[in-house]
Amino acid sequence: MVGKQKKVLHLFISLVLVLTLLAACSNNSKTNNEPSPAPSKSTTTEGTNAEGNESSISGIDTSERVELQFYMLGNAPKDLDKVEAQVNEWLLEDLNATVKFNYTTWTDWDQKYRLLLSTGQDVDLIFTAEWTQYQQYAKNGAFMRLDELLPVAAPKLYEFVPQDMWEAVKIDGNIYTVPATYKEYVTGGFVWREDLRVKHNLPKPVDIETFEAYLAGIKQNEPNIQPLAVGQDVGATLEDAYLDFQRQRVGAMPYGLHASYSDPSNIVGYWGSEEHLTDLKRYKSWADNGYFSKNELNETDGNQDKLTNGTAAAMLSDNPTRYNSVLNQMKALHPDWDLAYHPYGLTLGYATPVHPIHNGFAVPKNSKKAERALAFYELMVTDKRYNLLTQYGFEDVNYTVEDGYYKMIGDNTTNGFVREAMNGWAWRNPEYMIFEPSYDGVEAIFNELDKIQVPDIYTGFAEDYTPYQAERAALEQVEKQYLYPLMAGLVDDVEDGLKTFMEKANQAGLEKIQESYKQQWLQYLQESGHN
Amino acid sequence: MSKTMVHKKKGLLHELNKNKILFLMLLPTLLYFLINNYVPMIGIYYAFVQFDFHSTNMFQMAFIGLKNFEFLWKSGKLIQLTINTIGYNIAFIVLVNGLAISVAVLLSELRGKWFKKITQSILFLPYFVSFVILSVIVFNLFNYDQGVLNTVLEKLGAEPINLYAKPTAWIFLIIIFFLWKNFGYSMVIYLASITGISEEYYEAAKIDGANIFQRSWHITLPMLKNTFVILLLFALGGIMKGQFDLFYQMVGNNGLLFSTTDILDTYVYRSLRVTFDMGMATAAGVYQSIFGFALIMTVNTIIRKINKDYALF
Numbered sequence: 001m002v003g004k005q006k007k008v009l010h011l012f013i014s015l016v017l018v019l020t021l022l023a024a025c026s027n028n029s030k031t032n033n034e035p036s037p038a039p040s041k042s043t044t045t046e047g048t049n050a051e052g053n054e055s056s057i058s059g060i061d062t063s064e065r066v067e068l069q070f071y072m073l074g075n076a077p078k079d080l081d082k083v084e085a086q087v088n089e090w091l092l093e094d095l096n097a098t099v100k101f102n103y104t105t106w107t108d109w110d111q112k113y114r115l116l117l118s119t120g121q122d123v124d125l126i127f128t129a130e131w132t133q134y135q136q137y138a139k140n141g142a143f144m145r146l147d148e149l150l151p152v153a154a155p156k157l158y159e160f161v162p163q164d165m166w167e168a169v170k171i172d173g174n175i176y177t178v179p180a181t182y183k184e185y186v187t188g189g190f191v192w193r194e195d196l197r198v199k200h201n202l203p204k205p206v207d208i209e210t211f212e213a214y215l216a217g218i219k220q221n222e223p224n225i226q227p228l229a230v231g232q233d234v235g236a237t238l239e240d241a242y243l244d245f246q247r248q249r250v251g252a253m254p255y256g257l258h259a260s261y262s263d264p265s266n267i268v269g270y271w272g273s274e275e276h277l278t279d280l281k282r283y284k285s286w287a288d289n290g291y292f293s294k295n296e297l298n299e300t301d302g303n304q305d306k307l308t309n310g311t312a313a314a315m316l317s318d319n320p321t322r323y324n325s326v327l328n329q330m331k332a333l334h335p336d337w338d339l340a341y342h343p344y345g346l347t348l349g350y351a352t353p354v355h356p357i358h359n360g361f362a363v364p365k366n367s368k369k370a371e372r373a374l375a376f377y378e379l380m381v382t383d384k385r386y387n388l389l390t391q392y393g394f395e396d397v398n399y400t401v402e403d404g405y406y407k408m409i410g411d412n413t414t415n416g417f418v419r420e421a422m423n424g425w426a427w428r429n430p431e432y433m434i435f436e437p438s439y440d441g442v443e444a445i446f447n448e449l450d451k452i453q454v455p456d457i458y459t460g461f462a463e464d465y466t467p468y469q470a471e472r473a474a475l476e477q478v479e480k481q482y483l484y485p486l487m488a489g490l491v492d493d494v495e496d497g498l499k500t501f502m503e504k505a506n507q508a509g510l511e512k513i514q515e516s517y518k519q520q521w522l523q524y525l526q527e528s529g530h531n
Numbered sequence: 532m533s534k535t536m537v538h539k540k541k542g543l544l545h546e547l548n549k550n551k552i553l554f555l556m557l558l559p560t561l562l563y564f565l566i567n568n569y570v571p572m573i574g575i576y577y578a579f580v581q582f583d584f585h586s587t588n589m590f591q592m593a594f595i596g597l598k599n600f601e602f603l604w605k606s607g608k609l610i611q612l613t614i615n616t617i618g619y620n621i622a623f624i625v626l627v628n629g630l631a632i633s634v635a636v637l638l639s640e641l642r643g644k645w646f647k648k649i650t651q652s653i654l655f656l657p658y659f660v661s662f663v664i665l666s667v668i669v670f671n672l673f674n675y676d677q678g679v680l681n682t683v684l685e686k687l688g689a690e691p692i693n694l695y696a697k698p699t700a701w702i703f704l705i706i707i708f709f710l711w712k713n714f715g716y717s718m719v720i721y722l723a724s725i726t727g728i729s730e731e732y733y734e735a736a737k738i739d740g741a742n743i744f745q746r747s748w749h750i751t752l753p754m755l756k757n758t759f760v761i762l763l764l765f766a767l768g769g770i771m772k773g774q775f776d777l778f779y780q781m782v783g784n785n786g787l788l789f790s791t792t793d794i795l796d797t798y799v800y801r802s803l804r805v806t807f808d809m810g811m812a813t814a815a816g817v818y819q820s821i822f823g824f825a826l827i828m829t830v831n832t833i834i835r836k837i838n839k840d841y842a843l844f
Contacts, residue, residue, distance in 0.1 A: 108804075110804065111803075111804060117584070118582070118584070118809055137584075140583055140584050140585075141583060141584035141585040142584040226676075232783065232784050233784075293674070293675065293676050294675040294676065294693050294695065294696070295670070295674045295675050295676070295693075295695050297695070297783065297784050297785040297786070297787070298670055298674065298695055298783050298784075298785050300666075300667070300670065365584055466581070469602070469808060469811065470598065470599075470601035470602040470605050470811070471602075471605060473602040473605075473802040473803070473808075473811060474602050474605035474802075476801070476802060477608070477798065477801060477802055480784060480786045480789070480801060481786035481789045481790075481793075482786060483786075484784065484785075484786045485696075485785070485786045485787040490695075490696050490787050491787075504607075507607055508605050508607075509605060
């Protein structure tokens, strides 16, 4: 008897253990697949909306309630929950759907982005840009073809975006993303501390020589300020910026290839050339003169932050909009400091307005709610309520409009939703946009650049690197190990260092990569009629 | 012959039947490992295909053999990476255990209770410092312009040193900081097993006239062998994980130091950060796993040869 009871008890315990295990598993899978519907508000409105409101907007089926997964890069604003709750209230009525706004944070965003797309996670809308490799992902089939869906699910949006923009974002003849229509310039320009320049009577940086003179002056007169902020990513902040200006590169071409804007089909190897050596020596001289730190490769502060907190006095390149926001942040902290800006275009005589690929939203291939996702995105862009709320927050809580200008309530720390806090670059609608008074400065820059505008011919190019994937990964390593220290001025013998780098790069397969890239580039130029 | 076979078969079934409750109790653990550790191994197949978004599952993707592994040796660094990885880990294991054992023995011989406790805590505390914070500490110590080291050197009238451009120095720095952070933890484990040694041994030794060194050498150390072997095997299992955080945080993107500080993990991480490809990422993982497996098997075999009881399996 006792034995039997014991047995039953054992059996019972083992069963419990098994069940807990299974329960743990099933719980997980549930939360992964269909995150619980947003706040209690939704349940109250659910009843009224389930019936009646079907397909209130367009010809799509909205009978079944869905939750859309929206993914954006960067950090979520503090008040995102409130905005999301309000959006969901409207959205339930309009589309019988709710949306979950997800943010990747900026930490390792690129890996997270790749994982989101390649692991078949539930994602319905995701940000795209040339710097998130939209062209490659589209080419590899990570996104859904939108050509047929758009006129059905988002007819208003389809009308709203000009036809030439749809053309411009096409990859292999298909639309994979919804571009932003706001016209801006994200071209480079010198950024410097105007108050210090005036104080020490230094020249205004308009080209590399005057820029160097400014740096030298800062070094001499302000011993506690590092003249130039460079940071870890010397490839972008030094080489790309420098080539953009000094050699009028058509775009930030990879693998040490170079083609100038005026002659794009003349694509040549820049790494290892005389020009490369000259430029590297120039960076080295900057490092030797103490314009930037010997430890840039281990620097953890952002360049813009170093300007606002006064530890650095210039950047080789930044775009007008970001320059303006740095200026504002600096003014908030140090009202008596000042920044100034000189767009490269004014010296070079041409500037390229942003390519439509620069900001967009795509529907990943695995999305099962594509229609609803597009219909929702249409609302975000074309519906004033949605647009204003997701760009600026709640009126009179987060911001007010004064004389047609945006005015933040409180400051960056007290306001839970600052201007464009959701990083809503892609769903900006020029008709509804409101700006801070300081934007007038940016607009003035844009107006000037408008006079010299020429089309961007680089961004539309979609490189296919599958034939040289292994070489590409290996080359990347060689670049980090041998070229970055050269650029950061850490190698005493530049000529010798460059030789070592080229040797290693060739060993990793540089020639194969360059050949293939060249071929693809020339073919693209021919097909797009740019050469 | 056939009789024994039958007997054996019956034996297994019998065994299952006889201990079915025990086996049932084992089931959750087995399931756990099956679901979390064995089923995902199917993903190894990714290492041999060309990843693309068009296919709905990996078996539809094109099989490309070992092409995904190519990037590991394309840059000609595989050997150096493997040497670095193993070298650092041997240094870590030997030094951490050596230091931990000696300090544990010293501490156990101390009589002042307060002093003992405080020392123990101070040595243990760095274990809780995250590597991210460690990297900031290191940068503030050694950066060229404002680092503590150079400020002190300048005050003394010496030439400042740019440590971030001296690869050999980092071999020592990394080992030192690893020790600083980790040896307290092992030390506490050794201290615990020393406490478990019966006082009688020491008393008997004392009566026989053994001095404090003889007692440590002939009683404490041999009694710690068990703990040491277990910690050793655990550490070996983690070799291929290679203390990624430590290296990544301390060296970061400074290519100048890679020749002495790059280990498999950091290399793979950096490569795939830029060219993220499921195939190549899996290939790197498979390489690491095979390597780790071989390592564990070798060491375990050696240990079994020496003393069967100490081996893991």
